[in-house]
Amino acid sequence: MSADRRTILLxxxxxxxxxxxxxxxxxxxKVVALDRAGLDLSDLGQVRRVxxxxxxxxxxxxxxxxxxxxAESDVGAAMRINGEAPGVLAEEARRLGAALVHYSTDYVFDGTKDGAYVEDDSVNPRNVYGxxxxxxxQAIAASGCDHLIFRTSWVxxxxxxxFLLTMLRLGAERDELNVVADQVGAPTWSVTIAALTANVLAQAVGQGQDWWAQKSGAYHLTAGGSTSWHGFAQAIxxxxxxxxxxxxxxxxxxSYPTPxxxxxxSRLSAMKLRETFGVEAPDWRDALSLCLAR
Known part of the structure; x- marks a missing residue:
């Protein structure tokens, strides 16, 4: 980001x-923050214009x-918003000499690895969303723009x-809940994602193209530790x-089939994020405690 013209499109x-x-x-x-009415990612022409x-x-x-x-039955919309629109944003960023921060997901992996996934593990999504x-x-990387892609999980x-709000609602209505216990990941608070993003971007202020050239790429940004959906529900x-x-x-x-x-x-190693930017998310349970105290 240049020091003289820092307009952020959110x-x-x-x-x-x-x-x-x-x-x-x-x-x-200066943050220009737009909702879907102001910037609809399904309208690629509008994305370019904005x-x-x-x-x-x-x-x-x-x-x-x-x-x-x-997404399994709405493939076109999912691909346009999640696949094509980020590519358009990246192309326009490159044209302007701007940088792009984008968020992705643990679902780009197939979940068959024993340990936590690192950024350069082979991708193999198992559903349309992934x-x-x-x-x-891939569209962002192919554009050649300066970029940071943050893969997160279980937001x-x-x-x-x-999941948090669903559990709190159902918990108030029912005496017993059945929750999946054989899928594992890191529940990650939206506030954690935003705070770490801001911390990383603060490091970019006043830096030139060299900084972005060295840092551009994918990073895993999730809470520390891991649990199952069942463990997450119990903690809630x-x-x-x-x-x-x-x-x-x-x-x-x-026992709970979904489309x-x-x-x-879904465990993601955040070591690269820590080593590159010196930031580290709190343990998932500590973050959950802060969230519920809010």
Whole structure:
């Protein structure tokens, strides 16, 4: 980012991560934060027009098609929003000499590895959502623009649709919940993602093209540690202020079939992020505690 013209174009400002980014990016430049009405990623022509209008020095793109199961039958929309639109943003960023920050997912991997995935492990998405997000990553890399791609996992927060809010709603309604216990990952708070993004971008202020040339690429940005969906649910109820806590029963994923196949191992190693930028997310349980205290 040039020191004299720091306009940040932020997409998806009403989403879980976009909402928090609109707050955490303050002080790094003039933030032009747009919702879907202002920038609809399914309209590629509008994407180009808006970027050329705003002329940002940085584009931050948390907006995405996130309905994982619906994507299986809505392939065109998922591919356009998650695959093609990031490529258009990247092309326009390159044309302007701007940089792009984009968010991707653990679903680019197939979940068959024993340990945590590192950035250069082979990708092999098992569902349409994962394929569409991988297409976006590849389009950004192919554009040649300066970019940071942050792969995250199991995102939750206090707004939108996510596992935390679903559990709190169901827990208040039911005495017993069945939750999948054989899929493992790192629940990652939207505030953590926004805070670490802002920390990384603060390091870019005043830096030239060399900084971006050295740092551009994919990074894993998730909370520390890991758990199953069942373990996540148990922690939510342990740490929440609900008067009545449901009994959470573990079940295999095979007992809860969904249109989209989920990876059984979604663990991502964030070592590259730590070594490159000196930032590290808190343990998932500590972050959850902070989130619920909010």
């Amino acid at each position: 997409t998806g400002v009403n989403g879980q991560v976009g909402f928090e980014l609109a707050r955490s990016l303050q002080g790094l430049g 970027v050329r209008d705003v002329k940002p020095s940085l584009i931050v793109n948390p907006a995405a098609y996130t309905a994982v199961d619906k 394929k569409s997000k991988l297409a976006g990553e 939750y927060g206090t707004r939108g649709k996510n 109820f342990e740490l929440s202020a609900l008067d009545k806590k449901p009994n959470v029963k573990p079940i295999p994923a095979s 989209a196949v989920r990876p059984s191992n």
